[in-house]
Amino acid sequence: MDIFIFDSLSRKKREFIPIDANKVRIYACGPTVYDYAHIGNARMAVVTDLLVRVLKKKYKNVLFVSNITDIDDKIINESEKLKIPFKELTNKFSKIYNNEMLSLNVGPPDIQPKATDHIDDMILMIEKLIKNECAYVMNNHVMFKVESYKHYGKLSRRTLEEQLEGSRIEIADFKQNARDFILWKPSKDEQPGWNSPWGRGRPGWHIECSTMSKICLDTPFDIHCGGVDLTFPHHENEIAQSCSAFKPNSEPENFSKYWFHNGFVTLNGEKMSKSLGNIQLVNDLLKKYNGETIRLSLLSAHYRQPLNWNKDILEQSKKTLLRIKKNFEKIKVKDFKIFDINKNEFYEEFQNSLFDDLNTPKALSIIGKNLNKIKEKNHEDRQKIAHATFEALTLLGLYKENKNDEDFDDTLINQLIDERNEARKLKNFEKADEIRQNLKNKNIEIEDTKDGTVWTKSK
RNA sequence: GGUGCGGUGGCGGAGAGGCUACGCACCGGCCUGCAAAGCCGUGUACACCGGUUCGAAUCCGGUCCGCACCUCCA
Structure with missing residues (x-):
């Protein structure tokens, strides 16, 4: 039986044919860890987890890589707000993320690289992009030159001209062109930063996925996953970087063969957002x-x-x-x-x-x-x-299997059920119902079946 | 303004030219101390307007409506 997946690059449902059937390679853009995961993060994780499980049914060896973004402006802002080192924040929430996903039966990826462990690799890739004349340095920033990549916009179906109209992009003074995006930016003294040929600073968001997918999987790999909202600009930029580093103007297929995007979770028909205050946290739902x-x-x-x-x-x-x-x-x-x-x-x-x-x-x-x-x-x-x-x-x-039942004492429950059945025999239904209510308060539901009374946890 | 996705019964949600899923809820019946579950049964559907066809929710043309992306975002 063949596996078909919808590929957003070609906009078609295509038969999945791996580059190497002995080693199927998948990459998914993971979370930025500065807060609890919301249900949208969980959808991406659950869906890709299922994709990997399904592929494992057909292919023995599937290598799944999903990163943790542990350096980013949102992280810096949050750690400044909480007055704690950014590492403390990201360590805390990456652990929480993994535990929450485990509760949803999402196993950890085979490799879960962290951006801060690959700063040197990112610097090497940026240097290569500069050498290939696809990037330039301006005011201590390194920018990717979008014009240099002729396939830019192929994934999101945007031409360079049409997206400008009505868009809210402002041309910063370190950009040659409004669409150019950051590969490296300077850090202030109090901000996290790493030494680089362009001064102390930190990477832009997109470069980490290009670098880590290259290091962990090598390119081209089979499937790249993520939420639809990442299609533009994140995935588009990843393609531009990865392909330009490989060979200027090389086809997007030199990065990933298939693009797999999951849809959004909305709340009452609207997107979840912090400003609307309608974020659903996995942590709260699990309660x-x-x-x-x-x-x-x-x-x-x-x-x-x-x-x-x-x-x-x-x-x-x-x-x-x-x-x-x-x-x-x-x-x-x-x-x-x-x-x-x-x-x-x-x-x-x-x-x-x-x-x-x-x-x-x-x-x-x-x-x-x-x-x-x-x-x-x-x-x-x-x-x-x-x-x-x-x-x-x-x-x-x-x-x-109910593994966590080991530390659960059912003696009292069975005792109460016996008591209730005694009462029922004596037609003392008032007492029987009272016991049932008592158990219900402990989140235990009972049912009288022809094989006796059975109980279940109602959570 | 550009790009993309979608509108299916009370609700969720597949399917996709004739066999009209599935789940949840509702209603009637059996069962039952009660409750729950189970079982039997009933009903309601493909946004709108044209067209193609023996036949369209499914194809074609048009209209309306919703959502997302173009800015950090799963």
Whole structure:
């Protein structure tokens, strides 16, 4: 089965053909760590995580690199505000980011380079760009000369002339041209800075991704990921830098073969932004919902579609997940390993939908459709459906054994349930309901089934 | 002004020329101390206007509306 992904550079859904099938290489622009991650950061992380999982189904060796931006003006401003060293701030929030993503079943990338660990490499790349006459030095800044790259605008479909009209770009005195962007800028004495041929300073934002992807993956690599909003200018600038450093005016394909962009998370139809005060932090959501519920919410729409976030989406996902798991767990299967998942038609249909440009809504619908069929199926098919569902949930990252139950004491719960069942036997329903309420206050939901009373954590 | 994405039932959301997903919610029934779950059943749909076609939500032309990017942004 072939994998297809939509490539934003060619604007087409294309069959994915790796440069080297023995080593598939992917890069994703990671977070700038100066605050808690919001749900938009999480969407990018979850979607790329799924892409990597899907590719691993077909290719044994997939190398996934995603950076941490740990030097940037926003970081400097925030650390000045908090009166703490910038390193302290970035260390704190990169740890928080990784932990939060882990809660969403997003594993760490194979390599997670930090910008500040690659300043020397960036300086080398900038020097190369100057040598190639694609960059110039002015007032202690090093600028990329956009005019020097004839393919500039190919990814975002903007011609150099048309975007100027109505745009809010101002020509700073260190720019030859309004579109030129910063490769290196000077730092004030109190600001973080590194020595360079152009004085003490720090890198511009775009150069780090060009440098780190080159160092960690080498170019060209297979897929470059990121949010749609990064298409311009960030990704456009990355292409310009990387290709110009390789060879002036070389084609964008010399950097990355496929461009994979995920859509935005909106809130009530509007973009999340700090000024509107409608930022949804993963940290806050995790207090009310478990990671799988949040993950399912993020996967409920196709990754390229805008995702409108509201409280209903989480409630709906929570119920959906509960229903799928209950139905699945009802089929008693001792050991899935006795079956061959590659000969399971229920799983095949599911996997095909993910192989077709990560169609998660369709994949989810197939899980539901399979479970609905259970009643009319014979024993073998039921086992196959259970197996397919297990593999499907695992691939989507929606199934996790309850590992954290070890430190959870259920003695009291079982004791209360026994007490309640005693009361029910004696038809003391008032007491029975009281105990149920008591458990509910502890976030424990109970259900009386024909096999006895079962309880679940309601978070 | 330029560039791009989209408008599907009460809501979310795939699909894409005839088989009209799936989930959540609603309503009726069975079950039940109650509740929940489960099971059975019912309904509502493709922004608008033209055209092509035996047949269009799906193709073509036009109109309207929404969102995003062009400035830091996932």
